[in-house]
Amino acid sequence: MGLVAEFEIRCDGLPLVTVAAAVPDATVLIDLQFAHGRRPLFIATVSGATPHTVETALDDATAVGEWTLIGRAGDASRYQVTPALSFEEQLGDHVDDLAGLETxxxxxxxxxxxxxxxxxxxxxxxxxxxxxxxxxxxxxxxxARFRLHRLTHDGTPEPPGDGLTDRQHEALRAAYEMGYFEIPREASLEEVAAELGVAASSVSERLRRAQTQLIEETVAPTWPPIPDQRA
Known part of the structure; x- marks a missing residue:
């Protein structure tokens, strides 16, 4: 039976890490296009940062050869990124076993x-x-530094919240513990932001995305559909 794993690899030589470091409040998701040989293209979707900031980070990244804006939707921008280096060249100073990397x-x-x-x-x-x-x-x-978060057999349902990012988990937990969700509210958005050391707008976005994710995992899939009270 197959396995599904969620894990992290801590290595600052991995592609586009310098871009994420330049926009620390953003969410950067990538897909690898392996059909392009030893230098696979990346499709990068970035949200939570201004396009100018993201594109400046792409311009400044030495491991990025060229990039092209594919499109924008809401606050998310999608780019096709051509690497300047192969995986082996980029990770050569960080990984001792390059043959193992190819394997x-x-x-x-x-x-x-x-x-x-x-x-x-x-x-x-x-x-x-x-x-x-x-x-x-x-x-x-x-x-590198490898940390396993979850390992299950395929087909095992995920508990609600597994689709949240670490930052969304952190924002939800801090907001909950500080009483942001209490009635009446015991902490303001600005106080939660100060606790996390980020801008209030960033906390607001993380909370909204986290709440949307939880709704999609729990309430939205409910069957039969919720009756339309206006009918």
Whole structure:
């Protein structure tokens, strides 16, 4: 039976990490287009930062060759990014076992989600079996800081909230513990933001995204549909 794993790889040599570091309040999600040879293209979706800030970070990233804006929707911008270096070239100073890195590319695994953070990647992946996962995790344990968050058999339902990012978890927890959700409210948005050390607008966005995610996981899938009270 296959496995689903959620994990983080802390290595500042991974692609687009310098971009995420330049826009620390943003959410940066990428898809790899492996059909493009040793320098796979990236499709990067960035939200929570102004386009100018993101595009300046792309221009400044030495590992980015070219980038093209694909489109925008709401506060999210999507880019096609051509790397200036191959994976092996970019990670050469960080990974000792480059042959092992090439072997991972042929592993029986599919990376479903990659969130780029200022010091590494947070990923969700599907692995054919335990052997495939062990080969992957062992490689990164030897070459970077690897932390496993969740490992389940495919088909196992996720508990509500597993789709939240670390920042959304942190914002929800801080807001809850400080009494932001109490009636009457015991803490303001500005006080929660001060506790987290970020702007109030960033906290507001994280809370809204987290609440939307939880609604989509719990209330929205309810069947039968909620009756229309206006009818």
């Amino acid at each position: 991972l590319a042929a592993a029986e695994a599919i990376v479903e989600r990659i969130e780029v953070e200022p010091d590494g990647w947070r990923q969700t992946g599907w692995f054919a079996d335990r052997e495939a996962f062990d080969a992957f995790s062992t490689f990164w344990q030897r070459n």
